[in-house]
Amino acid sequence: MENDNTLRRLKTVEGHLRGVIRMVEEDSYCIDVIRQIQAVEAALNKVSSMILEDHLNSCVITAIQGDDQKERERVLKEITEVFEMSTKV
Amino acid sequence: MENDNTLRRLKTVEGHLRGVIRMVEEDSYCIDVIRQIQAVEAALNKVSSMILEDHLNSCVITAIQGDDQKERERVLKEITEVFEMSTKV
Amino acid sequence: MENDNTLRRLKTVEGHLRGVIRMVEEDSYCIDVIRQIQAVEAALNKVSSMILEDHLNSCVITAIQGDDQKERERVLKEITEVFEMSTKV
Amino acid sequence: MENDNTLRRLKTVEGHLRGVIRMVEEDSYCIDVIRQIQAVEAALNKVSSMILEDHLNSCVITAIQGDDQKERERVLKEITEVFEMSTKV
Numbered sequence: 001m002e003n004d005n006t007l008r009r010l011k012t013v014e015g016h017l018r019g020v021i022r023m024v025e026e027d028s029y030c031i032d033v034i035r036q037i038q039a040v041e042a043a044l045n046k047v048s049s050m051i052l053e054d055h056l057n058s059c060v061i062t063a064i065q066g067d068d069q070k071e072r073e074r075v076l077k078e079i080t081e082v083f084e085m086s087t088k089v
Numbered sequence: 090m091e092n093d094n095t096l097r098r099l100k101t102v103e104g105h106l107r108g109v110i111r112m113v114e115e116d117s118y119c120i121d122v123i124r125q126i127q128a129v130e131a132a133l134n135k136v137s138s139m140i141l142e143d144h145l146n147s148c149v150i151t152a153i154q155g156d157d158q159k160e161r162e163r164v165l166k167e168i169t170e171v172f173e174m175s176t177k178v
Numbered sequence: 179m180e181n182d183n184t185l186r187r188l189k190t191v192e193g194h195l196r197g198v199i200r201m202v203e204e205d206s207y208c209i210d211v212i213r214q215i216q217a218v219e220a221a222l223n224k225v226s227s228m229i230l231e232d233h234l235n236s237c238v239i240t241a242i243q244g245d246d247q248k249e250r251e252r253v254l255k256e257i258t259e260v261f262e263m264s265t266k267v
Numbered sequence: 268m269e270n271d272n273t274l275r276r277l278k279t280v281e282g283h284l285r286g287v288i289r290m291v292e293e294d295s296y297c298i299d300v301i302r303q304i305q306a307v308e309a310a311l312n313k314v315s316s317m318i319l320e321d322h323l324n325s326c327v328i329t330a331i332q333g334d335d336q337k338e339r340e341r342v343l344k345e346i347t348e349v350f351e352m353s354t355k356v
Contacts, residue, residue: 030322045176055297119233144208265312
């Protein structure tokens, strides 16, 4: 995984989320809080996509070019699973 | 693509959607219409996941085991793209 | 419900979905099919939002300005429910 | 807003997110990280729904029962907007 970029983005999201917590503590307007939560989720979606891209270009290529059929199937199954879950969150 | 199963499901979704149209024509309760639209979307998500699974187990394996690096990159890029889009619809 | 606009949009979506079915029958490229399904879902989301908007400006106002507390609670509960479901499809 | 419950949940999500950051620092398996990010998003969706529910049962009722038509329209417009955005994140 390209750790540095992913880490940097996740820490930005953490700061964003802490800002949301502060908004709630300060009794901010509900709709503004919901909008910021949605912005946090959009940022998390972006991080997930980047991690998946790295994963496809490393582990998945290795598994598919390798000799272990079980491993190949496992790796591809996981991608379908996270795709399916992504339509639900 | 495992056409038969995909086709059958998509035709079921089409019937479901036609039912939604009838509901609107008959002036059904708004919230019931929204719920049925959400059910149609959940069914479409399921179809997308199935198509992706077939795609991974055919085209993607072929591309990754093949010699064409450009093609390999293209195929993996597409998966990240549909994943990213799936978080947006 | 503003039936005409909603109906017109839903029939456009139906045509779009029929196009997706044709793509599968003609054995189109998997990723292109997934992208079109995602476009159908985005269009359905738009229709849901429009129906909700009409609903808020009619039934919800009536219920909240009315004397029936139970009805008021029911109507507001439904909105939370479709919102929560919208994050899952 | 029912601050206490919302705050508690958001702080739990913050802890969860910090766990995800640790996973990336420790070079955890990509798919496991994506799954945890999706769990964080599901938790955030739940918080948004709860905030919306409180909002409907307070500000929205007040606005709709009040005399200010502009305010009423504003409040209802916002709900459609967060609903529409919720289908995109």
